[in-house]
Amino acid sequence: MSEQRKKLLEVQDLQVTFGTHLHPFHAVKGVSFDIYEGETFGLVGESGSGKTTIGRAIIRINPVSGGQVLYRGERISGRISRELDRKVTRQIQMIFQDPMASLNERAKVDYIVSEGLYGRHIGEAERQEKVAKALADVGLLPEFASRFPHEFSGGQRQRIGIARSLIMDPDFIIADEPISALDVSIRAQVLNLMSQLQKERGLTYLFIAHDLSVVRFICDRIAVIHKGRLVELAESEELFAHPLHPYTRALLSAIPLPDPIAEKKKKLLVYDPSIHHYDQETPLWQEISPGHFLLASEREAAEWQREPSR
Amino acid sequence: METETILSVRDLDVKFTLRGQVLHAIRGISLDVHRGESLAIVGESGSGKSVFTKTFMGLLDSNGSVTAGEIRYNGQDLAGYTTDQQWRTIRGREIAMVMQDPMTSLNPLKTIGDQIEEAIVLHQGLKGAEAHAQVLKVLEEVGIDQPERRSKQYPHEFSGGMRQRVVIAIAVACRPKILICDEPTTALDVTIQAQILQLIKDLQKKYDLTTIYITHDLGVVANVADRIAVMYAGDIVEIGTCEEVFYDPKHPYTWALLSSLPQLGVKGEELYSIKGTPPNLFLEVKGDAFAPRNPHALKIDFVERPPYFEVSPTHKARTWLLDPRAPKVEPPEHIKHLREQGVNRHV
Numbered sequence: 001m002s003e004q005r006k007k008l009l010e011v012q013d014l015q016v017t018f019g020t021h022l023h024p025f026h027a028v029k030g031v032s033f034d035i036y037e038g039e040t041f042g043l044v045g046e047s048g049s050g051k052t053t054i055g056r057a058i059i060r061i062n063p064v065s066g067g068q069v070l071y072r073g074e075r076i077s078g079r080i081s082r083e084l085d086r087k088v089t090r091q092i093q094m095i096f097q098d099p100m101a102s103l104n105e106r107a108k109v110d111y112i113v114s115e116g117l118y119g120r121h122i123g124e125a126e127r128q129e130k131v132a133k134a135l136a137d138v139g140l141l142p143e144f145a146s147r148f149p150h151e152f153s154g155g156q157r158q159r160i161g162i163a164r165s166l167i168m169d170p171d172f173i174i175a176d177e178p179i180s181a182l183d184v185s186i187r188a189q190v191l192n193l194m195s196q197l198q199k200e201r202g203l204t205y206l207f208i209a210h211d212l213s214v215v216r217f218i219c220d221r222i223a224v225i226h227k228g229r230l231v232e233l234a235e236s237e238e239l240f241a242h243p244l245h246p247y248t249r250a251l252l253s254a255i256p257l258p259d260p261i262a263e264k265k266k267k268l269l270v271y272d273p274s275i276h277h278y279d280q281e282t283p284l285w286q287e288i289s290p291g292h293f294l295l296a297s298e299r300e301a302a303e304w305q306r307e308p309s310r
Numbered sequence: 311m312e313t314e315t316i317l318s319v320r321d322l323d324v325k326f327t328l329r330g331q332v333l334h335a336i337r338g339i340s341l342d343v344h345r346g347e348s349l350a351i352v353g354e355s356g357s358g359k360s361v362f363t364k365t366f367m368g369l370l371d372s373n374g375s376v377t378a379g380e381i382r383y384n385g386q387d388l389a390g391y392t393t394d395q396q397w398r399t400i401r402g403r404e405i406a407m408v409m410q411d412p413m414t415s416l417n418p419l420k421t422i423g424d425q426i427e428e429a430i431v432l433h434q435g436l437k438g439a440e441a442h443a444q445v446l447k448v449l450e451e452v453g454i455d456q457p458e459r460r461s462k463q464y465p466h467e468f469s470g471g472m473r474q475r476v477v478i479a480i481a482v483a484c485r486p487k488i489l490i491c492d493e494p495t496t497a498l499d500v501t502i503q504a505q506i507l508q509l510i511k512d513l514q515k516k517y518d519l520t521t522i523y524i525t526h527d528l529g530v531v532a533n534v535a536d537r538i539a540v541m542y543a544g545d546i547v548e549i550g551t552c553e554e555v556f557y558d559p560k561h562p563y564t565w566a567l568l569s570s571l572p573q574l575g576v577k578g579e580e581l582y583s584i585k586g587t588p589p590n591l592f593l594e595v596k597g598d599a600f601a602p603r604n605p606h607a608l609k610i611d612f613v614e615r616p617p618y619f620e621v622s623p624t625h626k627a628r629t630w631l632l633d634p635r636a637p638k639v640e641p642p643e644h645i646k647h648l649r650e651q652g653v654n655r656h657v
Contacts (some may be wrong), residue, residue: 046499046500046501046502047470047499048469153355153587154355183354183355184354184526184527184528184529184567184570184571185354185526185566185567185570185583185584186583187570187572188570188572188575188581188582188583188584189583191572191575191581192580192581192583195580210499210500211500212500213529213572213573214572216572216577217572217575217577217581250501251500251501253504254500254501254503254504255500255573256500256503256504256527256529256530256532256533256573257529257532257533257573258528258529258532258556258568258571258573258574259532259556260532260533260535260552260553260556260557261553263532263533264532264533266533268504268505268508270505271501
């Protein structure tokens with residue numbers, strides 16, 4: 001990764017803790033990564049790994065209990081000024097997983113899409129124009145504005161979700177499992193739409209998913225997260241070619257192959273955290289090769305690199 | 311391969327009445343399910359795959375009914391069953407179902423143990439301590455640690471994958487002959503998905519089950535299916551062994567489904583997606599239902615419904631492209647070499 005590329009978002013030693021002081025639950029335990037302008041950054045892990053929490057912490061839904069988040073070099077976590085807050089809520093948008101649940105079923109598309117514009121002092125005519133444009137941008141007809149969400153199919157609903165984020169003219173979109181709830185044939189449409197929008201508008205994406213096969217197709221770099229810690233981060237092709245951490249390898253082996261013979265021969269790897277002896281040796285977040293980061297103790301790093309990847 | 315048919319469907323038609331309109335959900339399906347096989351039924355949402363298998367258990371919504379055809383099982387015609395009393399001899403006992411979402415298919419107010427015991431008492435005729443011992447055995451079988459403690463817990467204390475294991479435990483506790491798995495892993499993580507599929511496979515072997523998988527994701531079934539039936543607009547458009555459907559697909563819709571798998575996407579290029587939308591089944595479908603979305607559609611596709619053309623004794627597809635008079639159309643390049651590609655890409 002060339003160092004000239006501009007960092008859009010810097011996450012530094014981010015920690016998120018839920019629960020009370022007596023019974024704290026550490027959902028995110030010191031995560032650091034950078035997202036460069038114009039790239040698609042994948043965050044992959046299983047349910048409960050903290051991947052969504054990170055996304056929500058960046059967009060300021062979940063409070064941060066340690067570390068900080070910088071956006072264009074400015075701190076946006078914790079207490080920030082009103083103007084910055086307004087700027088950030090416009091420039092960072094989110095697309096949610098389940099288009100059935102994330103749209104207000106009692107509101108018309110017109111309101112759902114333009115909700116973010118209310119309170120931003122724009123006229124009614126301009127608002128309607130923006131709604132029509134946002135709908136057109138995601139391949140929906142302007143007359144859909146007067147309908148309710150239940151009148152749409154899953155793929156169309158996810159397009160409405162995307163239109164709602166586009167209307168704010170954001171620079172950075174956090175897509176939290178945007179296609180997990182969709183049919184395979186519709187997934188392709190939504191992924192294509194996202195890449196097309198990226199090309200047209202120079203958007204930066206944080207793409208959160210549990211399925212590595214999808215992420216490989218769309219992401220430039222991928223970070224793998226397990227139990228609130230990043231375990232590996234690399235460019236997509238590098239990660240697929242040389243996975244080092246046993247958890248990454250387990251995730252890769254779980255991708256279903258559309259190929260009966262290979263699939264029946266495939267050996268499923270299961271990650272067993274008890275192989276680590278972190279009470280005796282401390283794991284370090286280290287750069288193994290340029291752009292390829294790994295969480296491992298020195299002994300492990302050496303050992304894993306010796307093993308052939310699969 | 312010697313095969314014995316366990317369930318035989320002939321010319322099945324299912325219709326729903328909605329606001330005075332008739333929706334033709336299943337349009338004349340014939341299918342033989344072989345004893346001991348695992349059959350995958352693949353299609354988009356709305357293709358009728360769930361409706362089709364629900365007719366085997368009498369689980370259609372009240373506004374839907376089988377209007378023609380028969381479902382033969384054990385010398386009986388299930389299509390003629392009307393009362394719950396009749397269905398009770400089939401549901402669970404002969405044919406059991408694992409639903410998609412383990413969050414909603416368990417009762418949140420009863421412990422896991424009680425829910426499994428209910429099935430065991432009803433179907434295996436055990437009581438008291440015996441039934442309880444069986445509960446623990448079943449839990450262990452589906453890979454749940456500390457069954458004694460876990461059986462006293464409620465569904466919310468289980469993770470998604472564990473909950474799906476419980477649902478499978480309940481289904482298997484009835485000792486059915488056929489197990490229908492309706493999108494068993496769609497709500498689950500990839501790693502858990504692989505484990506659940508493996509579990510169903512193991513149980514199938516152990517109890518000599520016949521399994522029917524329903525899914526929209528062709529990628530998932532390569533590992534588990536012996537045969538694959540591809541459904542579109544209430545009809546099976548192609549059926550064959552797993553190898554035949556993946557390596558030598560004949561129907562353009564199967565091509566489209568395979569092409570849209572993200573595993574096959576090439577970075578920087580547009581991922582293939584099927585144009586248009588499925589047909590409106592409130593209207594009568596003329597010709598081949600897939601024709602309007604099919605770039606290879608012939609004139610006759612819009613006029614006459616294609617019959618099945620046999621590719622091999624186990625493989626047939628409903629497309630005019632297989633007619634000897636049809637022009638030769640090759641499947642898309644990137645799925646033609648699926649096998650080599652698949653191997654190269656992921657190793």
